[in-house]
Amino acid sequence: MAxxxxxxxxxxxxARLEDAFHAFRARRALRRGCLPxxxxxxxxxxxxxxxxLGRVVLAKDPRPGSRAERKNRRREESVRGWxxxxxxxxxxxxxxxxxxxxxxxxxxxxxxxxxxVIPVCLEPGTHAVTLRAVGSGxxxxxPVQVVPDEASFGVISDVDDTVMVTALPRPLLAxxxxxxxxxHARVPTPGMAVLLxxxxxxxxxxxxxxxxxxxxxxxxxVTRFLSRNLFPPGALLLTDWGPTHDRWFRxxxxxxxxxxxxxxxxxxxIKWLLLGDDGQHDEEIYARFAREHPDNVAxxxxxxxxxxxSVLAGGRSKAQRHTRTIGVPWVYGADGADLLAQxxxxxxxx
Numbered sequence: 525m526a527x528x529x530x531x532x533x534x535x536x537x538x539a540r541l542e543d544a545f546h547a548f549r550a551r552r553a554l555r556r557g558c559l560p561x562x563x564x565x566x567x568x569x570x571x572x573x574x575x576x577l578g579r580v581v582l583a584k585d586p587r588p589g590s591r592a593e594r595k596n597r598r599r600e601e602s603v604r605g606w607x608x609x610x611x612x613x614x615x616x617x618x619x620x621x622x623x624x625x626x627x628x629x630x631x632x633x634x635x636x637x638x639x640x641v642i643p644v645c646l647e648p649g650t651h652a653v654t655l656r657a658v659g660s661g662x663x664x665x666x667p668v669q670v671v672p673d674e675a676s677f678g679v680i681s682d683v684d685d686t687v688m689v690t691a692l693p694r695p696l697l698a699x700x701x702x703x704x705x706x707x708h709a710r711v712p713t714p715g716m717a718v719l720l721x722x723x724x725x726x727x728x729x730x731x732x733x734x735x736x737x738x739x740x741x742x743x744x745x746v747t748r749f750l751s752r753n754l755f756p757p758g759a760l761l762l763t764d765w766g767p768t769h770d771r772w773f774r775x776x777x778x779x780x781x782x783x784x785x786x787x788x789x790x791x792x793x794i795k796w797l798l799l800g801d802d803g804q805h806d807e808e809i810y811a812r813f814a815r816e817h818p819d820n821v822a823x824x825x826x827x828x829x830x831x832x833x834s835v836l837a838g839g840r841s842k843a844q845r846h847t848r849t850i851g852v853p854w855v856y857g858a859d860g861a862d863l864l865a866q867x868x869x870x871x872x873x874x
Contacts, residue, residue, distance in 0.1 A: 546613055546634075550582060553612045558582040560617035560657035562638070564666035565743050567653065568731055568759045570790075571646055574668050576621055576630070577759065578638040578655050579740050581611040611741070613637075617657045623668075624651070635764045637740055648672035648729065667757065671791065675729045677822060678791065679720065679758075680784065681799040682806055683736035683746060686827050687716045687755060712753040713827060715860025716799075722864060722874040723797065724756035731791070732758035735783050737776025740764055777805050784813045788820045795822035797872065799863075802856075803829045818850040823870055825863045826856050 565577040613636030621628045623644055630640040638655070648670050655664045671678075681687060689711040724732055738746065740762045747760065763779040787796070798813070798821060800806025807826060814821045855866035868874055 546615075549612045550614055550616070553582040556584070558584050558612070559660045559662070560614050561660060561662050562619055562655040562657050562664040563744065564653075564655050564664035565740075565747070566757060566759045567666055567668040568733065569641075569644070569646075569668060569670055571648065571670060571673055572643065573641050574623065574644050574646070574651075574653070574670065575759070576623075576638060576640050576642055576653060576655070576666070576668070578619070578632075578664065578666065579743070580614045580617055580619060580632045580636040580638065580657055582614050583611065617659065620656050620658060622654045622656075635740070637764055646670045669731055669757075669759070671731045671794075672729045674793075675731070675791070676793055676795060677727045677729075677797070678731045678733070678787075678794045679723055679797045679799065680733050680735055680787065681720065682780075682801060682804075683734050683738065683760075685713070685801045685803045685829060686799055686806075687713055687720070687734070688746075688749060689713055710749055712749075712755075713859065715862070715864070716827070717754045717860070719860035719864045719867075719874070720756050720799075721754065723872075726873045731794070732756050733761060733787070734758055735761045735780055736763075737779060738762050777809065780805075780809050781813070784809070785817075788813075788817045792820070794820065796820055797822050797867070798824045799827070800824075801827040801829060814852045815850060818852060821852045823867060823872060824852060824854045825867060826854065827860075827863065828856055828858050830858070 559582065560580050561583040563579045563581060565579070567574055567576050569575050613632075615632050615634050615636050617632070619630050619632065619638055621630055621640070621642060623642060624646060626644075628640075628642050630638060630642075632638050651668050651670055653666045653668050655666060656662065720732065724730065734746070734750070736746070743760050743762055746762075751757070761779075761783045763776060784796075784798075787794075798806075798810045800810060810821075810824045810826075814824065853870045855863055855870065857863040857866060864874060
């Protein structure tokens with residue numbers, strides 16, 4: 525691995541500017557009395573390791589019972605997306621992660637994101653993990669799904685236009701959905717919650733993961749949306765907007781491809797059901813993954829956008845409609861009920 529100074533010299537100019545801007549905001553926030561605060565996200569893992577996810581921001585803790593605390597509680601019930609983007613990320617705080625009575629120290633990345641694999645010895649099931657930034661009394665709790673070693677089935681689902689109608693590819697509408705629209709106004713895709721809940725009930729050992737090109741800033745809102753609309757719980761695999769060390773913008777498509785490959789490596793025995801839509805690049809991404817890892821794909825289910833949705837989304841995918849990819853069945857449908865019936869017909873238990 526390259527040393528810090530040499531790595532810094534190779535960083536893209538945009539990344540250096542972003543780091544300087546974050547450092548300026550952090551200094552101002554610290555002077556105002558803000559403290560490092562951990563936002564925890566659901567994680568996953570096996571009996572020998574877990575992947576812990578979270579984000580460190582600078583925030584003030586309101587006094588218990590104060591008007592500010594009551595206001596914050598009300599705000600959590602009706603959150604507009606732009607609020608999640610004005611928080612100050614912080615990368616200069618060690619975070620203590622406690623798992624099963626053992627404490628591990630981790631460090632967030634330059635965007636304040638915590639994404640660490642921690643060795644453990646845990647039984648299958650859902651476990652509670654606590655995260656606390658050094659110097660702060662705020663403790664965050666995160667559920668972590670420990671997958672049994674014998675698990676052979678799992679679900680990976682896209683979010684935008686698959687479980688949530690957002691028409692994300694259209695820039696203006698995407699900005700409206702992200703920064704302005706109240707999260708309660710976001711619409712679940714018909715039948716998708718039932719589809720995923722049926723799959724989770726039929727395969728109680730199966731991990732359920734949601735992969736999106738959205739930024740980590742929206743993770744709390746997406747988590748609340750999934751819970752409110754009765755989707756099964758699962759880890760969110762999001763990305764971070766803005767420049768990287770070597771390019772102006774992160775690639776959402778690359779993020780999805782890398783997430784799929786990582787999961788195939790982490791769970792080599794699991795066959796994944798891949799859920800997506802035909803409004804972005806899901807068909808191309810899933811087809812490539814199925815060709816590279818045919819033993820890790822149980823089936824591919826593609827939700828077809830309506831004519832109006834496809835117009836808002838900038839058109840449909842130009843990928844050829846698939847029927848099979850090296851023995852992997854593909855199904856297409858307008859909603860979750862249609863996809864569920866076809867998946868059952870292919871032999872998937874639900």
